[in-house]
Amino acid sequence: MKATATISISRPINEVFDFVTDVDNMPRWISGVSAARLRSKVMDKGARYVIDYVQGWRSSEMEIEVVDYERPRLFASRTSHGSFDYEGRMELSGDASTTSITNIIEDSPDSLATTVASALFGPFLRQAHRRRLHKELEQLKSAISSNR
Numbered sequence: 001m002k003a004t005a006t007i008s009i010s011r012p013i014n015e016v017f018d019f020v021t022d023v024d025n026m027p028r029w030i031s032g033v034s035a036a037r038l039r040s041k042v043m044d045k046g047a048r049y050v051i052d053y054v055q056g057w058r059s060s061e062m063e064i065e066v067v068d069y070e071r072p073r074l075f076a077s078r079t080s081h082g083s084f085d086y087e088g089r090m091e092l093s094g095d096a097s098t099t100s101i102t103n104i105i106e107d108s109p110d111s112l113a114t115t116v117a118s119a120l121f122g123p124f125l126r127q128a129h130r131r132r133l134h135k136e137l138e139q140l141k142s143a144i145s146s147n148r
Contacts, residue, residue, distance in 0.1 A: 001106065001107055001126055001129060002104065002105070002106040002126070003104070003105050003106075003126055003129030003130045003132075003133055004102060004103070004104045004105075004130065004133065005102070005103050005130055005133035005134040005136075005137055006100060006101065006102040006103075006137075007100070007101055007134070007137040007138065007140075007141060008098060008099070008100050008101075009098070009099045009100075009101060009140070009141045009144060010097065010098055011097075011098075011099055011144050011145075012094070012095070012096045012097060012099065013072045013073075013092055013093070013094035013095060013096075013099045014071075014072045015099075015144070016072075016092060016094070016099040016101060016144060017071055017072035017073075017075070017092055017099075018072075019140075019143070019144050019147065020075060020090055020092075020101070020140070021043050021069070021071075021075050022043070023036040023037060023038050023043070023049045023051075024036065025143065026051060028139070028143040029136055029139040029140040029142075029143045030051075030136055030139075031132060031135065031136055031139075032053050032054050032055050033051045033052065033053055034052045034053070034054055034059075035051070035052040036049055036050065036051045036052070037049060037050050039063070043066065043069070044066065044069050045066055045067070045068060045069040046065070046066060047065075047066040047069070048063055048064065048065050048066070048080065049063075049064050049066075050062065050063050050064070051064060062079055063079065063080045064077045064078070064079060064080065065077060065078055065079075065080040067087075068089070072092060073091065073092050073093065074089070074090070074091055074092070075089075075090045075092075076088065076089040076090070085107065086105060086106065086107040087105070087106045087107075088103070088104065088105050088106075089103075089104040089105075090102070090103050090104075091104070101137065101140070103133050103136065103137055105129065105133060
């Protein structure tokens with residue numbers, strides 16, 4: 001299932017990119033992430049980081065691999081180990097004063113039940129994912145604004 005959301009933030013593109021790619025900031029704006037730590041020496045393509053993720057009643061540790069990193073325009077990652085598979089991509093455009101950021105998430109069903117639910121309720125689930133992504137981008141906007 002794929003979902004996309006976009007927002008404009010009145011901050012320079014380099015600042016937004018640096019904030020998004022700093023794993024220490026992830027719990028401030030990504031729903032369900034309670035902690036994150038970088039396993040690699042630097043954040044770049046091929047880097048790995050771990051998030052503590054809570055979804056509903058279950059908590060899990062997920063290892064994420066950075067599959068694309070083009071400062072300041074692109075940050076893409078996917079799970080390499082965890083309770084469910086997902087791929088995420090953040091595309092940024094802008095200048096020294098304003099940044100447009102698009103968050104694209106694609107996840108895979110983790111059980112027969114979620115496979116059936118995706119088939120039956122796909123449009124409703126996609127809309128719920130879009131709302132969640134938009135909420136996270138609003139949280140990102142707020143977190144960056146309070147970071148000044």
